[in-house]
Amino acid sequence: MARSAHIHPFFDPKTWTVSYVIADQATRLAAIVDPVLDFDFKSGHTDTTSADRILSYLRDQQLKVEWILETHAHADHLSGARYLQQQAGGRIAIGEKIREVQATFKKLYNLERNFLPDGSQFDHLLQDGEKFRIGELEVTALLVPGHTPADMAYLVGDAVFVGDTLFMPDVGTARADFPGGDAHTLYRSIRRILDLPGDTRVFVCHDYPPKGREPRWETSVAEEREHNIHVRDGITEQNFVAMREARDATLEVPTLILPSMQVNVRAGQLPPPDDNGVAYLRIPLNTLPRNRA
Template sequence: MSSQPQIQAFFDPQTWTVSYLVSDPLSRRAAVIDPVLDFDFKSGRTSTGSADKLLACVRDQGLTVDWILETHAHADHLSGARYLQSQVGGRIAIGENIRQVQATFKKLYNLERSFLPDGSQFDHLFKDGESFRIGTLEVTALLVPGHTPADMAYLIGDAVFVGDTLFMPDVGSARADFPGGDARQLYRSMRRILDLPPATRVFVCHDYPPEGRAPQWQTTVAAQRAGNIHMRDGIDEDSFVAMRRARDATLEVPTLILPSIQVNVRAGQLPPAEDNGVSYLRIPLNALPARP
């Protein structure tokens, strides 16, 4: 016998990120989706306040964490996956196309020879359509590339966790101009999500609310199809691609893209310490395209 997931959201106002604790009420097994490791750019210090709030709920509710799921290698926050694993266990997992992302960014950062772009930093790499369980809950991993080549969505009961593929209806869609991104792929990935039953609950990874609206993170397939400003019913692929490419050309580089990705392709592990015992993040100069 299966049940619907219990879902708790944790919003990080520094990065506009929403992490989730998803649990099975029958077995008390759980998964964490897209956890955040706090990072102060000015001082170069990491901290665990955001992840600790989530951990407190895990412990207070007596949950066993089986999975720590990443929707993709984020460009806007450092992953708290490795820290969470050190505290409560669980397998860190992401889509198998992370290898492509790792290969791209190993070159950009000129990472150490021991860093292999083979996905081995993660405990499991999901294939498209692969099924797994959180207690009695059946989960399906869906490949939804476009924002990056490795984006995954996780369908759990009547809920789907879409990462950066879709935003709230009044915000629209994710950018598709990162390395390996593709606006046509993004359109098809969003259509895949929007072909789910209309009552399916949609949980987004970020919200950048218009002025006057508080942050939100839950909507439905029906609401997206009716009102998403970029992707509602009636918007065809060519129109979406033209809009997305024009919009992406005006967007600034995310503040934390350079610190975050070199950590996130390591499944949240900081770079290895150098001979003085300190870990360093690399900032490649004049390597990314110029932006407005």
């Protein structure tokens, strides 16, 4: 019988992000999924409060970090992966198609010449279907593009971590209008997740709850197939694409997309400092559409 993972969530109310620690309780080995580095846009200051909550939990539970897993290069928060690696170890991993995302955003930001869009900023690039372990827990990496070209989901026993591909049933699905995104591809990726057994637990990376509901982050394949407002059973690819493209055309650019992508394509590393010892983020003027990326 496969081992069961112990899963502990960490909700960040500022970015509506949920990070996770996945632990094999027998070996005390763990992985961190989608950690957050706090960032105050007004002052330009980073902060490690969210990541330090994870560190405190790791110490309390006497867990050793093997992996720090990114589901994709996030546009709505900065990654705390590098900070957590410096404090607790582990290998930072992301899907191998991150190279496509890096190449796109290197051009958009005109990043420094020695920034190479080859994925070398990460410790390991995962292929679709690749299997690896957290202690004795087997993990399968699933390529689920559409939101971005590089999105990965992580299947651990009866649990799947879906990043931004799916949200809670009353919220729906990710947008597909970022560079390299595609609504047709997103639909097919979602159906790949929804083809898992109905009792598979689904852990989302964000929750944007309707008024009156507290944030939640765990659902199931069966609940998504029956109730997801965008992709429940019976909604065709054509219907989904029409809805998604119309909806995406109305969405604003995420608040933190400009700083977050510059950090997240570097696996959570801040840009290299200038000659004065200060690191700077770049804001490309008049390049992104007014209402969306």
